[in-house]
Amino acid sequence: SITLEVHAPLCVFEGSHYSLGETWMDNMCMQCTLHKQPVVQRPVDFPAWCEVRVEQVTCKVSLVQTADPRLPCTPDEDIKDPSHGSLQQQLHG
Numbered sequence: 001s002i003t004l005e006v007h008a009p010l011c012v013f014e015g016s017h018y019s020l021g022e023t024w025m026d027n028m029c030m031q032c033t034l035h036k037q038p039v040v041q042r043p044v045d046f047p048a049w050c051e052v053r054v055e056q057v058t059c060k061v062s063l064v065q066t067a068d069p070r071l072p073c074t075p076d077e078d079i080k081d082p083s084h085g086s087l088q089q090q091l092h093g
Helices: 082-092
Strands: 011-013 016-018 023-025 031-033 050-054 061-065
16 A cells, blocks of 8 residues: 655645745745745845846846946946945045
């Protein structure tokens, strides 16, 4: 005889059942993975002159300059946000 152990799902999100290790994407482009320990990951280590943008259709995430969202934010480059210009002059001058 075969014995099957049926485990209840550990998580129910919007009517769907998930078990440990499963990953899903919600309608706000938030990717979730069910872990044993609580884990939250969001972009947190970027300059104040940058912001995270999420394209809702593709869920593509990009880091852009707050002053001009058409430009990517690259922390290694010089600050291009004009609102920070006076701060840099005070620090260097």
